[in-house]
Amino acid sequence: MRSTAASGATSIDATLNLEALEHDVVVAGGGNAALVAALTAREEGASVLLLEGSPMAWRGGNSQHTRNMRCMHEAPQGVLTGAYPEREYWEDLARVTGGDTDEHLARMAIRGSSSVRDWMMRYGIRFQHALGGTLHLSRTNAFFLGGGKALVNAYYRAAAHAGVRIAYESQVEDLEMEGGRVRALVVRHGGALKRVRARAFVAAAGGFESNREWLREAWGEVADNFVVRGTRFNQGEVLRALLAKGAQPVADPKQGHMVAVDARSPAYDGGIVTRVDCVSLGIVVNREGERFYDEGEDFWPKRYAIWGRLVASQPGQVAYSIIDSKALGRFMPPVFPGEAADSIAALAGKLGLDAPGLERTVARFNAATRPGRFDHAVLDDCRTEGLEPVKSHWARPLDTPPYYGFALCPGVTFTYLGVKVDERARVLAAGGGAFANLWAAGEIMAGNILGRGYLAGIGMTIGTVFGRIAGMHAAQGARAAA
Amino acid sequence: MTPIEALVEAARGDTERLHADTGRMMGICNSCRYCEGYCAVFQSMERRVAFDAPALDYLANLCHHCGACLYACQYAPPHEFGVDIPRSLARVRLATYETYAWPRAFGALYRRQGTFTGILLALALAAFLMAAARLAGPDGLFVAKAPAYSFYAIFPHGLMAALFGAAFGFALVAMTVSAVRFRRALGQGALAPLPAAVSAARLANLEGGGEGCYVRSGFEHPPTSRRRTMHHFTFYGFALCFASTVLATFEHYALGLKAPYPLTSAVVLLGTVGGAALIVGTSHLLVLRRQRDPRLSDPAQATLDTTFLWMLLLVSATGILLMVLRDTAALGVALAVHLGFVMAFFLAMPYGKFMHGIYRYLALARHERERREPNPYGFSEG
Numbered sequence: 087m088r089s090t091a092a093s094g095a096t097s098i099d100a101t102l103n104l105e106a107l108e109h110d111v112v113v114a115g116g117g118n119a120a121l122v123a124a125l126t127a128r129e130e131g132a133s134v135l136l137l138e139g140s141p142m143a144w145r146g147g148n149s150q151h152t153r154n155m156r157c158m159h160e161a162p163q164g165v166l167t168g169a170y171p172e173r174e175y176w177e178d179l180a181r182v183t184g185g186d187t188d189e190h191l192a193r194m195a196i197r198g199s200s201s202v203r204d205w206m207m208r209y210g211i212r213f214q215h216a217l218g219g220t221l222h223l224s225r226t227n228a229f230f231l232g233g234g235k236a237l238v239n240a241y242y243r244a245a246a247h248a249g250v251r252i253a254y255e256s257q258v259e260d261l262e263m264e265g266g267r268v269r270a271l272v273v274r275h276g277g278a279l280k281r282v283r284a285r286a287f288v289a290a291a292g293g294f295e296s297n298r299e300w301l302r303e304a305w306g307e308v309a310d311n312f313v314v315r316g317t318r319f320n321q322g323e324v325l326r327a328l329l330a331k332g333a334q335p336v337a338d339p340k341q342g343h344m345v346a347v348d349a350r351s352p353a354y355d356g357g358i359v360t361r362v363d364c365v366s367l368g369i370v371v372n373r374e375g376e377r378f379y380d381e382g383e384d385f386w387p388k389r390y391a392i393w394g395r396l397v398a399s400q401p402g403q404v405a406y407s408i409i410d411s412k413a414l415g416r417f418m419p420p421v422f423p424g425e426a427a428d429s430i431a432a433l434a435g436k437l438g439l440d441a442p443g444l445e446r447t448v449a450r451f452n453a454a455t456r457p458g459r460f461d462h463a464v465l466d467d468c469r470t471e472g473l474e475p476v477k478s479h480w481a482r483p484l485d486t487p488p489y490y491g492f493a494l495c496p497g498v499t500f501t502y503l504g505v506k507v508d509e510r511a512r513v514l515a516a517g518g519g520a521f522a523n524l525w526a527a528g529e530i531m532a533g534n535i536l537g538r539g540y541l542a543g544i545g546m547t548i549g550t551v552f553g554r555i556a557g558m559h560a561a562q563g564a565r566a567a568a
Numbered sequence: 569m570t571p572i573e574a575l576v577e578a579a580r581g582d583t584e585r586l587h588a589d590t591g592r593m594m595g596i597c598n599s600c601r602y603c604e605g606y607c608a609v610f611q612s613m614e615r616r617v618a619f620d621a622p623a624l625d626y627l628a629n630l631c632h633h634c635g636a637c638l639y640a641c642q643y644a645p646p647h648e649f650g651v652d653i654p655r656s657l658a659r660v661r662l663a664t665y666e667t668y669a670w671p672r673a674f675g676a677l678y679r680r681q682g683t684f685t686g687i688l689l690a691l692a693l694a695a696f697l698m699a700a701a702r703l704a705g706p707d708g709l710f711v712a713k714a715p716a717y718s719f720y721a722i723f724p725h726g727l728m729a730a731l732f733g734a735a736f737g738f739a740l741v742a743m744t745v746s747a748v749r750f751r752r753a754l755g756q757g758a759l760a761p762l763p764a765a766v767s768a769a770r771l772a773n774l775e776g777g778g779e780g781c782y783v784r785s786g787f788e789h790p791p792t793s794r795r796r797t798m799h800h801f802t803f804y805g806f807a808l809c810f811a812s813t814v815l816a817t818f819e820h821y822a823l824g825l826k827a828p829y830p831l832t833s834a835v836v837l838l839g840t841v842g843g844a845a846l847i848v849g850t851s852h853l854l855v856l857r858r859q860r861d862p863r864l865s866d867p868a869q870a871t872l873d874t875t876f877l878w879m880l881l882l883v884s885a886t887g888i889l890l891m892v893l894r895d896t897a898a899l900g901v902a903l904a905v906h907l908g909f910v911m912a913f914f915l916a917m918p919y920g921k922f923m924h925g926i927y928r929y930l931a932l933a934r935h936e937r938e939r940r941e942p943n944p945y946g947f948s949e950g
Contacts, residue, residue: 142787143646150642153602210790212779214605217614231777232640233602239639243790352649357642359599363947415945419617421599 097142097254104253104273104280109135110564111557112271112282114258114324115290116140117147118234119528119549119556121241123288124250125209126557132564135284136245137256137273139291140319144355145254146238147292148316148500148529148545151357153234154216154227155550156543158200165213168225172196175226178541186337186537194509195535195544198551203228206550210240222387227543234546257319258291261327266515267522285564288556289513289526290549293501294322295342296354301498304339311403313347315497318354325530328505334516337502337533343540344394347497349404350422359421362492365393366480367416367462368409369451370494372400375434375443377451382469382479386417391540398496405494406437408448410486416462424490433489452483500545504533511556523563525556583621583663590656591619594627596649603637605777608767608935609657610637615943622753625667628660629750629924629931634795635864636776639786658866665923668753670745677919682871685879685916692915693908699723700904719827722900723907725820735914742918747926754934764933768925771796773932785861795856801849802880803925808842809884828894840891843884850881876921883909 111127113120116138124136138145158175159166175196179187203213212231216224223229230237245252253275260272262281271282294300296318301309329335351360366386370393372378379396383389397405409424427433434444454473460466460482470477505513505526512520513531528549535548594613597603604610608630616623635654638644643651662678669675677684700722720728751759767773774781780791816835819825829835854877886906893902917923 210779212777214777217601217604229605231605231779232636233600233642235602235642236636236640239787240790243788246788355642355647357600358602359596359643415617416947418601418947419595419598421596 098276099253102251102253104135104256104275104282107135107251107282109133109251109284110568111135111286111288111560112137112284113288113290113557114271115147115288115292115528115530116145116252116254117290117292117528117549118149118152118237118241118546119530119553120147120288120290121238121245122550122553123290123525123527123557123560124245125241125248126554127286127288127561127564128245128248128250130558130561130565132286132561134250135282136250136252137258137271137282138252138254139257139321139323140254140317142254144317144319145242146235146317147320149549150235150238151233151316151355152230152237152543152546153358154220154223154229154543155203155546156199156226156541157203157228157547158196160200163200164203165215165228166225170226172200175199179535179544182539182541183535183537184539186539188534190509191507192535194555195548195551198554199547202550202554205554206237209244211237212240222385223542257321258324259327260323261287261331263331265522266519268524285567286523286525286560288560289324289328289505289524289530290528290553290556291324292317292320292322292529293342293503294320294325294339295498295501296320297322300326300339304501304503305398308398308403312344312398312496312498313351313356313360314354315345315347315351315356315360315499316354320500320529322501325504328513328524328526328530332515332517333521334506334514336504336506336531337537339501339503341503341533341538342501343391343499344398344496345390345499346393346397346405346407346494348420348422349493349495351495351497356497360497361390361418362407362420362494363390363417364409364413364420364490364492365390365407367413368407368484369448369477370405370407371439371444371447372405373402373439375439375447377447377475378405380475380478382477382481384465384479387542393494394496394498397494403496406439407492407494408433408444408484408489409491410484410489412482412486413490420492422492424492426488426490428487428489430484430489433491437491437493448484451477451481452485455481455483500529500532502533502536502538504529504531507531507534507552509555510559511552512559523560523567525560525563527553527556579666583667586656586659586663587621587624590624590628590660593649593651593653593656594619594624596643596651597653600643602642603640603653606636606640607632607634607773607777608932608939609653609773611939612935615938615945617945622755624660625664625750626754626931626934628657629664629927630773630935631657631661632771632774632781632928633658633864634774634776634780634791635782635786635861636779636791638864639782652863654864655866658869661924661927662866662869662872664750664927668746668749668927669919670742670749674742674919678872679868681875681920684919685875685912688915689879689908689912692911693905696904696908696911697901700900704900719899719903722903725826728907732911732914735911739914739917743923743926746918746923747930750927751930754930757934758937759930759933760937760940761933763936764929767932767936768929771799774799782861782864783856783859785863795853798849798852798856801845802853802877803849805842805845805847805849805884806880808838808845809887810842812836812838812842831891836891839887843888846880846884847888850877850884853877854881872921875916879909879913879916879920883913 110132111134113124113136124134213228214231256275262270268287273280347360425436431441434441454470458468468481470481511525513524513526532548637653643649666675774796781795890902890906
């Protein structure tokens with residue numbers, strides 16, 4: 087692929103001798119949490135080295151694909167409307183995780199989110215109001231002007247300006263331990279393994295979602311049909327090394343964020359655009375041409391994150407969203423045009439489905455729809471009767487050609503398996519106690535708070551708040567060790 | 569097919585490919601929308617689902633080329649989607665200049681800007697110097713006209729008014745026809761001239777959503793307000809010079825006050841301040857252009873931009889020089905040189921970078937109106 091070739095050799099700094107240097111704090115990772123930890127440690131007076139595994143062109147991990155951060159606030163604050171008090175934030179989190187969360191750490195993240203935006207703005211992060219398509223988040227989430235890549239750029243500029251040393255294409259592969267202390271990191275850099283020393287270490291290198299073998303280990307063969315929505319560089323090496331050295335794991339390897347995306351999506355970095363937003367306007371069938379779940383259960387923004395798992399449980403991990411012309415213009419434009427045909431049978435042919443089977447499914451669905459007042463902005467009364475599974479809302483017969491079909495496959499956003507941390511973001515050992523000079527922030531420890539389920543924008547909240555905590559304590563730890 | 573027809577056909581093919589590829593990118597942008605806070609381009613994009621040639625011409629001319637959306641883009645190269653909005657819209661802009669030029673064949677001049685302006689300038693300078701030498705009479709061009717200097721002693725007022733009236737009149741007609749053609753391409757929708765004027769006067773869309781505009785690579789350097797500030801110097805400098813000319817015309821015909829005007833007169837002050845601002849603005853813009861991240865620019869338009877900036881700079885510099893030398897024996901030469909530059913500038917206006925202001929203003933006028941109307945594609949969130 088031209089992408090990797092084009093970005094390969096340019097971002098290694100030939101003057102940088104990683105083995106000769108000794109920093110107070112070394113941060114493994116290059117996304118939001120890593121950058122926040124590096125900047126915070128620098129504020130505390132520490133010398134800081136940041137090891138980003140990717141080339142410069144792909145820096146920022148999954149943060150480059152993010153868009154907003156969920157923030158607690160008691161009253162309208164900057165771009166945030168209304169109020170989103172701690173109690174409501176916590177209740178939302180407790181609900182989506184089904185209690186699979188550490189309340190103490192969760193409340194720290196929630197409270198931290200109420201004041202951290204000023205700190206972010208000092209480093210050039212800018213916020214904007216939620217606009218079309220995301221209005222339901224205008225109260226709870228602060229949007230980054232230009233999105234996550236603009237945020238990542240601002241942090242990298244600020245880090246360079248503040249004197250943080252940045253090494254690209256520096257993939258941490260192992261940790262050298264002595265007692266409960268990390269002595270050095272083993273880093274692949276410029277084609278060779280380098281030993282990087284420091285007084286304190288922050289692990290902020292993301293989950294393992296880009297690692298095909300690991301996904302297969304967790305999910306079985308079905309994982310071969312997943313696409314990775316984010317970076318190709320979250321191979322989970324740091325996570326694996328930490329677990330191998332006795333860090334206490336948190337969350338299930340099968341837990342994560344997975345949505346249904348267009349089956350034509352690139353294998354990595356498809357990001358936001360590959361989602362298909364017309365599910366609630368039509369029907370979704372599997373490879374056999376059968377419906378398998380209520381497409382109109384709730385508003386799409388509240389349901390889109392369950393469809394990845396739903397599709398993953400279907401044969402071949404594939405499904406087809408089918409709409410008619412009445413749906414056009416009612417959903418965010420898809421990045422790839424759908425297959426179009428003037429009859430259901432012809433559409434089935436184009437999608438590679440059995441035509442009589444799909445015609446039967448559509449006919450049964452159409453016959454089961456009950457007249458109602460269609461309104462996509464509310465939970466309307468257009469529903470099916472006597473059909474299994476039911477479609478609870480927005481059920482209108484598919485009767486207006488041309489018909490459109492989109493093949494869907496599961497898209498992994500991120501994984502929750504991580505390392506257990508304490509309130510100072512220190513990595514805890516499976517055998518009890520904490521590692522003396524090892525802290526963690528971001529996705530690698532988000533599973534402490536988000537063991538299951540998802541709340542839009544909470545990943546950036548955890549990364550930012552615990553990046554601050556880890557950076558501060560790592561700098562203080564380095565000072566004490568000096 | 570004749571060779572010329574073949575060339576025209578090839579150019580049309582290029583434009584079609586350009587529109588197709590830019591439309592493909594806009595489709596990706598419209599699914600993403602992370603850049604919607606930056607500028608009018610993305611806000612107008614969200615009111616559309618199809619990006620045909622007229623829609624792209626409109627969006628391209630809304631773009632003020634701040635560069636923010638390239639650095640913020642998760643789909644920019646090396647991503648396989650290859651989304652490259654600043655440069656692609658710049659290319660579309662050039663295609664619109666060519667398409668809407670009048671006469672149409674003169675659209676080709678945009679890509680030959682150096683040669684075109686160079687020839688115009690050489691001809692104009694030669695003509696004015698020779699005319700000045702001839703009109704100066706047997707005493708020669710370098711004899712100071714006693715007792716008082718006078719432009720009109722060298723070039724009679726009637727002659728100047730006729731020549732420049734004709735040149736400016738032609739430019740005005742050509743620019744108006746182009747503007748009308750572009751206006752038609754914008755569709756049936758109404759315009760909002762006043763809010764567009766405010767937006768243009770502030771260069772609101774060069775602010776990158778409030779953070780500024782990129783000169784050097786945004787991966788390493790923060791946005792700045794320098795391009796916007798220097799464009800203000802250039803634009804308002806030009807406006808002051810224009811005001812000076814209008815005022816002089818008014819004083820001449822309505823009040824019977826004849827040039828030269830005293831150094832403390834409004835005409836001279838407006839012209840001097842305007843000329844100085846133009847020199848500051850254009851020279852800085854030339855420097856900023858050289859510093860600019862090459863990822864943002866269309867190399868095919870380098871001379872289009874620099875020629876315009878150099879012409880504005882030299883028109884101002886020769887104007888100020890003329891004011892300085894007007895009591896000396898060099899008056900005749902200085903006047904001829906300045907008039908040569910002004911004449912070439914006028915004639916080049918409809919086929920050079922000056923047109924960006926007209927198309928952009930019209931695009932803004934449509935945008936400002938459009939954003940006050942309900943979005944036909946305001947997607948419900950269900």
